[in-house]
Structure formats: C-alpha cells, structure tokens
Amino acid sequence: MTWNHKTSLCFLFALCLAAAAQAEPPTLVVIIDDLGYELGAGEEAAALPGKVNLAILPHTPNGATIARLGMAAGKEIMLHAPMSNLREKPLGKGGLTQSMREEELRRVLARGIDSTPGVRGVNNHMGSLLTSQTEPMGWVMEELARRGLYYVDSRTTAQTVAADMAARRGVPSLSRNVFLDNEISATAIHFKFKEFLAIADREGMAIAIGHPHEETLAYLKRQLPRLERRGYQLKLVSEVLAPQFAQLQSKAAPAASD
Numbered sequence: 652m653t654w655n656h657k658t659s660l661c662f663l664f665a666l667c668l669a670a671a672a673q674a675e676p677p678t679l680v681v682i683i684d685d686l687g688y689e690l691g692a693g694e695e696a697a698a699l700p701g702k703v704n705l706a707i708l709p710h711t712p713n714g715a716t717i718a719r720l721g722m723a724a725g726k727e728i729m730l731h732a733p734m735s736n737l738r739e740k741p742l743g744k745g746g747l748t749q750s751m752r753e754e755e756l757r758r759v760l761a762r763g764i765d766s767t768p769g770v771r772g773v774n775n776h777m778g779s780l781l782t783s784q785t786e787p788m789g790w791v792m793e794e795l796a797r798r799g800l801y802y803v804d805s806r807t808t809a810q811t812v813a814a815d816m817a818a819r820r821g822v823p824s825l826s827r828n829v830f831l832d833n834e835i836s837a838t839a840i841h842f843k844f845k846e847f848l849a850i851a852d853r854e855g856m857a858i859a860i861g862h863p864h865e866e867t868l869a870y871l872k873r874q875l876p877r878l879e880r881r882g883y884q885l886k887l888v889s890e891v892l893a894p895q896f897a898q899l900q901s902k903a904a905p906a907a908s909d
Contacts, residue, residue, distance in 0.1 A: 676884045677851035680704065680825065680858040680891060681871065682774065682803065684731050687711025692863035697721040699868065700875045701885045706731035706774050706860075709745030709763030718768045727887040728769040729803065732760060732791075734778030736807070742777070747791070749784050756787055757794045764798065771889050772801035774827075774860075775813070783810040792820035801892050803827065805860060823895035825888060831861035831870075840870045851883060856891065 683696045687708040696705055697720040705721045706729040707714045718728045733742035735749055742748070745763040747756055764770050773795060775782055782788060782804065795802055795817075804813040804826040817824035829847045832840050844859070851857035861867045878885055889896075 675855075676882050677848075677854075678856040678891060679847070679851055679878060679883050679885050680856070680888060681875070681885065682706055682729070682827075682858070682860045682888070683863055683867075684774070684776065684805070684860055685862050686717050686731070687714035689713070689863065690716065692868070693717030694720060695868045695872075696863050697724045697726055699726075699871055701878070702727070702887045702890070703871075703875070703885070704729055704888050706776075707767050708733065708743065708776060709766045710743075714767055718770075722769045727771050727889060728767060729888070730764050730767050730770050730773045731776045732763055732773050732778075733776040734781035736777040736779045736781075738779070740777060747781055747787070749781055749787055751787065753790050756790050760791060760794050764800070770800065772803060772892075774803035775805045775807065777807060778805065778811075779808040782813045783808055785812050785816065788813055788816040789820065792816045792822045795822045796820050801825075801888060801896075803858070803888060821899050823892040823899065825858055825891065827860050828857045829859045831859050832864055832867045835864050835866055837866055837870060840867055844870070844874060848881075848883070 682704040684706045685708060686693050686696055686705055688711050690713040693713055697717060702725065704727045705717065707718055708731045721728055733746040735742065735747065745759060747759060792802065801823040802813065802817045804811055804824060806827045814824050814826050828850050829843055831843045831847070847857050847859045861871065875885065
C-alpha cells in the first residue's frame, strides 16, 4: 500500500477510535448529605439506584439505621461532620469548632465516627470557618489518618485548607465540584446536574453533593439509571480514592532487606 496523505489520515482516525474505545468513561461521584433525622428520606436515599454515597450527621435519631440500610443496598457511608461556620449557625451534637483544644476536637470527632456504623470517610457539614483554619483541620486529618479514613471537602468556603491538610497528613481526599440543590426546584436541579456532567466530560471526573429533599431524590431516581447508557460510570468515593490509598500503603511498607 502506498503511504500517502489519505492513508495517513485513515491511520490517524483509526488510532483515535482505538484510543476512545480504550479510554475509561467519565467518573461521577454522588453524595447525599444531611441524613440522620428523617427516616423516610434516609430510606429513599438508601434506595437510590447505583453507587451512591450517604453522608450521615452524628448522633442523630435514625443515623445508625440509615447507615445499615445504606450498606445493605451497596451504598458507602460517610460521617457528615458538623463544623463551625461564619454565620454562627448551630451545629448540633458532635460539632467541631475552632475554639476546641486538640484533645477535645479529636474526642468529639472520634465519637461522631463511632456513632455511625460502617463509616469509610468524612465530609464537612457547613464548616466555612473551621475548614479555613490550618491547625484544627490538621487535627481532623490526623484522626482520620489514624483510622484509615478519607476526607471529602464540601468546599463551603473558597478559603478552605482541607485538601492541603489532608495531603500533608496522608489522608486520601476529594473536593466537591457541584451542589445540586442550593435552589430546590426540578428545573434548577436539572441545570446543576448538566453542569455536573459537563465537568466530568472535561475533567474525567466530577463530585456532586445533594440533600435529601423530595425534589432531589426524585430527580436522581430518574437520572441515575440512565448514566451508563449515556457513557458515564458512577463510583463510590473509596473506589475513586483506591489509588491514593495504595500509594500511601506502598510508602508506608518497610523496605525489603538485602
């Protein structure tokens, strides 16, 4: 075969097709926050189709029950740790504040983790103040590192230092890209979901946080089963962070003796 311009173009086109076939589809991570008070909403969240992550507030009346329901349904359980905020909104039991000393903060965090069965990681509830503070967030990460847990930064402030402190303390972490339901309407949630998919298309992965509102859960119930057909893969946080955990373990492994 004579190698000419037309042949070159055909060859390059074939290479592009092969690369596209081998490339992994964009990854989507969906987290439902603020669970633990209303059992019905928790049951609906646990029943959502596919790999969804449930973030449960500590010491809530139905938190443990929702966690067990979620685990049975193949969902991943996170602690939704309340952290101090700039608006001084009440945190409830298990809240972490910048005024706490290290021992108290770590004790409160540990009790929150222990209050929720099956916790694999933590994300912040509110936290526009605490997540901007280097020292207390360092203590948070040290406790998570000790327990082998991950952290997801909800990014409630642009001044957050959470991801940086997680990296410094050897805690695998992710950061939120989109809040699905700051405005609670089907139309607003739809546009935020489109933004979520667009980020995944561009970056290869995106993380969205929603809440157990009736509108949010109904929208996700319809949309999640369609994602695979549309060329996306839904993953648990621990699946996305598995390479980070493996890298940390390899660094921690003792060198082989000669």
